[in-house]
Amino acid sequence: MGKAPCCDKANVKKGPWSPEEDAKLKSYIEQHGTGGNWIALPHKIGLKRCGKSCRLRWLNYLRPNIRHGSFTEEEDQIICNLYISIGSRWSIIAAQLPGRTDNDIKNYWNTRLRKKVLGARRDNHLPRNRRHSFHSVGSGNPNIEPPQNISASAMERLQLHMQLIGLSNPFSFYNVPVLENKNSMQTLTTDAVVTTASPIQQLNQPCFGVPTCSSSSSSNADVDLHDLVYGKENEPAKPECFTKDAEMGWWESAFGLQTEEAILENGTLGFYDL
């Protein structure tokens, strides 16, 4: 017994929205709101669309103050930092980028930013259901087999993290017996990353690649996230928010919207799910 479908699939239209449909939905919601019931909404307007589809269209496209178009360097950095910290919690990441939708950010990460950070990939030749799998994430070394019990997302974040702390081979630690299984990995994560400092403190550490206020932080092998994304050459001026007063954490200066306490209270930071 499966879950009941949210709508009568035989009688709903699928595919791209027409301008007429957009106009209907937009004008109705602007006048009446959603009424707290997306399922009923398309019937009220006379749209042959699933309520879920209406909701998605509104949230991702029709809603006021939506920003489309290219992402700024500052947004790139925020996305990268948060992805490392919390993984693919796109809605949480989107909450830090006013005007951006989770869908937008997810697409942007999957199609462009990931390549910027982790290197170009050529996996479109793979069947759809094999895209985004771990092996295609560009470690560049086919001989290194990742452990199979770690999610692709987690591995990707680990890889990014390793790049940021300057390890040329992101999987080199698999040579260490104690790290060969996920439990050990969890131990590593828990002991070495999560509990040694508050998440905010961790993020203020160079190893998270955050462009700290002391931009000379890149001692020895540390790699600045900005360098990773944009390269060291032609280094543009860093966003002001990342070079402000040393007393202001990068988090506060970058996000401003939420205090560290609020973030911690919301449980939105930490090195999740590795």
Add this chain to the structure above:
DNA sequence: AACTTACACAACCGCGTGGCC
């Protein structure tokens, strides 16, 4: 010019969660 490949973005699907009865 025609065809193929790669890319970007929109939209769909299925599942987890929380509110309500």
Add this chain to the structure above:
DNA sequence: CGGCCACGCGGTTGTGTAAGT
């Protein structure tokens, strides 16, 4: 307390188009 339902989220797929051959 348990079941139902709608919502929200993240993963995945579809589609249009630009770039390459």
